[in-house]
Amino acid sequence: MTVRTRFAPSPTGYLHIGGVRTALFCWLFARQHGGQFILRIDDTDQQRNVAEALEPILRGLRWLGIDWDEGPEVGGPYAPYYQSQRTARYRAAVERLLACGAAYRDYATAAEIQAEREAAERDKRLFVYSRRFMAETPEQQARFEAEGRQPTIRLKMPRQGKLVLDDIVRGQVEFDWVNEQDHVIQRADGSFLYALANVVDDEDFGITHVIRAEEHLSNTPRQVFIIQALGYRQPQYAHLPFVAEPGSKNKLSKRKLKTYLKNRDFAELVAHGEKILRALGCPQPGESFNPVMVEFYERIGFLPEAIINYLALLGWSLDDRTEHFTRHELVEKFSLQRVNKAPASFDPKKLMAFQQRHMQLLPPERKVELVLPFLQGAGLISHASAAVREQVAQVVRAAGDRITIAGDILEFADFFLPDDELPYDQAAFDKNLRADHAAELLRQFRDRLAAVQQFEPPALEALLRDFVQERGIKTGQIIHPLRVAVTGKAIGMGLFDTLAILGRQRCLSRIDRALALL
RNA sequence: GGCCCCGUCGUCUAGCCAGGUUAGGACACGGCCCUUUCAAGGCCGUAGCACGGGUUCAAAUCCCGUCGGGGUCACCA
Numbered sequence: 240m241t242v243r244t245r246f247a248p249s250p251t252g253y254l255h256i257g258g259v260r261t262a263l264f265c266w267l268f269a270r271q272h273g274g275q276f277i278l279r280i281d282d283t284d285q286q287r288n289v290a291e292a293l294e295p296i297l298r299g300l301r302w303l304g305i306d307w308d309e310g311p312e313v314g315g316p317y318a319p320y321y322q323s324q325r326t327a328r329y330r331a332a333v334e335r336l337l338a339c340g341a342a343y344r345d346y347a348t349a350a351e352i353q354a355e356r357e358a359a360e361r362d363k364r365l366f367v368y369s370r371r372f373m374a375e376t377p378e379q380q381a382r383f384e385a386e387g388r389q390p391t392i393r394l395k396m397p398r399q400g401k402l403v404l405d406d407i408v409r410g411q412v413e414f415d416w417v418n419e420q421d422h423v424i425q426r427a428d429g430s431f432l433y434a435l436a437n438v439v440d441d442e443d444f445g446i447t448h449v450i451r452a453e454e455h456l457s458n459t460p461r462q463v464f465i466i467q468a469l470g471y472r473q474p475q476y477a478h479l480p481f482v483a484e485p486g487s488k489n490k491l492s493k494r495k496l497k498t499y500l501k502n503r504d505f506a507e508l509v510a511h512g513e514k515i516l517r518a519l520g521c522p523q524p525g526e527s528f529n530p531v532m533v534e535f536y537e538r539i540g541f542l543p544e545a546i547i548n549y550l551a552l553l554g555w556s557l558d559d560r561t562e563h564f565t566r567h568e569l570v571e572k573f574s575l576q577r578v579n580k581a582p583a584s585f586d587p588k589k590l591m592a593f594q595q596r597h598m599q600l601l602p603p604e605r606k607v608e609l610v611l612p613f614l615q616g617a618g619l620i621s622h623a624s625a626a627v628r629e630q631v632a633q634v635v636r637a638a639g640d641r642i643t644i645a646g647d648i649l650e651f652a653d654f655f656l657p658d659d660e661l662p663y664d665q666a667a668f669d670k671n672l673r674a675d676h677a678a679e680l681l682r683q684f685r686d687r688l689a690a691v692q693q694f695e696p697p698a699l700e701a702l703l704r705d706f707v708q709e710r711g712i713k714t715g716q717i718i719h720p721l722r723v724a725v726t727g728k729a730i731g732m733g734l735f736d737t738l739a740i741l742g743r744q745r746c747l748s749r750i751d752r753a754l755a756l757l
Numbered sequence: 758g759g760c761c762c763c764g765u766c767g768u769c770u771a772g773c774c775a776g777g778u779u780a781g782g783a784c785a786c787g788g789c790c791c792u793u794u795c796a797a798g799g800c801c802g803u804a805g806c807a808c809g810g811g812u813u814c815a816a817a818u819c820c821c822g823u824c825g826g827g828g829u830c831a832c833c834a
Contacts (some may be wrong), residue, residue: 249834281834349832365759366830391832409762418760418830426832433834457761457829478762481828486768488826504768504785552769552783559771560782579763579770582827586768589784599797640797650795667794703793718793730795 242274250292254299254533257482260550267573278310299533329431341468344390346383347372392425407477442471450477483584508587515539515646540645545597610648619655637736658748667729677720696735724753
């Protein structure tokens with residue numbers, strides 16, 4: 240039997256990081272077994288523009304390399320993959336459910352059901368619908384309809400016995416049928432509800448493994464009931480623990496960004512992202528610029544493989560020490576049996592650590608490619624000619640681990656600015672250039688720079704060391720003013736690399752400008 | 758509240774099923790080293806079995822209970 244898994248997002252306009260984790264596990268499982276991963280769109284409840292709300296989700300999945308074998312844009316043998324286009328299938332299923340007595344027309348109003356529920360609550364007894372408005376014969380139907388009532392279709396759930404579910408992640412889970420309600424599967428207006436649509440689609444698509452978040456565990460019994468009534472093959476279930484908020488066990492939610500911002504690590508990540516966005520000239524990040532959404536990471540230059548690696552370890556582990564996985568290794572090593580039962584909190588710091596590790600492992604040429612769009616986006620370079628590429632490569636090489644995410648290249652914008660437009664960090668300028676003897680030393684060293692033969696890091700370093708020794712000063716007395724003069728900042732990569740990358744002319748002109756500003 | 762699920766360092770986790778580990782790793786944190794700043798790197802360290810009872814020579818591991826957290830109870834998905 241070929242393994243077939245599916246991910247079923249609603250077109251909400253954004254891709255939630257918890258959703259990605261679910262999609263990833265489905266995808267890994269399918270790929271590992273040489274099966275198919277299917278994307279199905281749960282748009283039964285959507286009034287708005289589905290295509291537009293779906294686009295960010297498809298884009299996010301593609302960016303992460305979670306590709307689907309069947310679904311939107313790629314089609315497949317069981318098309319359509321949009322629930323809104325599959326209503327004929329649902330209607331047929333409801334007809335069969337009605338015919339075999341597993342469902343019935345119910346003419347109760349929402350208020351009448353609610354009243355029963357409240358009465359039960361008041362008496363502290365379990366609410367079980369009286370089925371007072373259940374119509375199983377044409378005569379009963381006619382009578383209720385004569386009263387002007389509209390029917391919904393409800394499941395006629397068993398009221399005794401229990402369901403034992405074998406969940407790959409959670410083991411055996413038992414439910415008493417009596418606790419289940421006669422759930423509505425078709426509304427009075429004829430539209431269908433999730434439980435029904437979901438089960439019919441899974442059958443139609445030949446889904447063998449339903450891998451989904453934990454919040455679906457408690458509505459599995461009603462689905463199993465439909466499956467059994469219709470004689471469908473029951474898929475294997477694997478209910479994943481949800482992804483929790485940083486430092487809490489609550490489910491991660493896109494709406495609570497403000498609360499998360501109180502978490503130091505989370506706030507730091509956001510601040511890091513906003514800094515990059517500002518450097519790109521977009522001061523208005525928009526509401527999807529939020530670490531709960533994958534779009535956030537794409538915009539500031541995270542590596543998809545780092546996110547995949549981190550997310551894979553959120554609820555799954557191979558052993559007691561392996562943490563670094565390539566996509567290929569994950570496909571090979573992943574297993575649902577080793578998925579954890581307890582929810583895992585999203586930890587921005589640890590995500591960053593994975594990003595850093597994956598970035599360190601990247602060949603410099605690839606880093607250059609990653610970084611170019613950011614330089615272009617910030618208007619620092621116009622086109623990627625060979626010469627520009629070479630300069631960028633030099634900066635990337637010298638920056639080393641200081642570029643943790645691609646957008647960090649903008650920390651080194653000063654290399655790409657015209658000399659007379661270099662901004663100075665005022666505090667750094669005052670502290671270092673207005674220090675005792677700083678200007679005088681800088682002026683003297685400027686002349687050495689003008690005269691030195693080789694403008695390369697080793698020669699420059701030798702030049703500076705000699706200068707320091709000759710003058711009997713501390714290294715910092717010249718190095719700090721020099722750094723501020725040529726980069727505008729007190730922090731940055733190695734100074735000799737900086738000088739060499741800028742080249743003699745630009746160094747001299749920047750020093751002159753700084754001296755003139757004193 | 759009913760039902761269901763979950764509880765190992767601050768966080769992610771290994772160990773639990775088949776009892777015996779100085780309870781291991783990673784992130785974070787702290788210290789030291791390196792150092793021209795900032796990073797990176799190296800070394801060292803702080804820190805945990807929710808609690809209470811059993812069973813047993815021996816319990817993180819098995820059993821019972823308590824407490825705590827979460828999910829779900831829609832004509833949402």
